[in-house]
Amino acid sequence: MISRKSLYAAILAATLGLVGAPAQAVVPNPVLYLTFIENYTANGQNFTRYRYDVFNKASYTADMFAAAPGLPPCGNNHNASRSWVDFFDQGGHRLYGFCALGNPNDLGQIWFSLPEGQVPPSYVYIEINDRQTNTKYRSNLADTVM
Helix, strand or coil: CCCHHHHHHHHHHHHHCCCCCCCCCCCCCCCEEEEEEEEEEECCEEEEEEEEEECCHHHCCHHHHCECCCCCCECCECCCECEEEEEEECCCCEEEEECCCCCHHHHHHEEEEEECCCCCCCEEEEEEEECCCCEEEECCCEECCC
């Protein structure tokens, strides 16, 4: 589990960004935290998956994750979602991404994986890229250890 101190700090940081905000809807930065770590095998290779949730996922609207066939595709997926989510290590190196999340609740099931035995980065963050508005929402740095 994420330490209470880390979670409180992330919530406080997200909240402070909203002080004095206008009455219009404000989209906050995501508050990312590790939920669990699991080992699995795929195609004969062993991996470790790091699963995360976004504490404030309910702050995002469903239309941010609706299919957006009018925007560039994600590979062969011409109905990729309007917003894409990418994981980065603390140095800004992209680890993994999601281009077809269907709704904000899917932010509760995001992950990245590494070959089993590979040391993970100390911290990771996500960026939610709203491709329609060309706006990026960057999360806090989240732990990779329980």
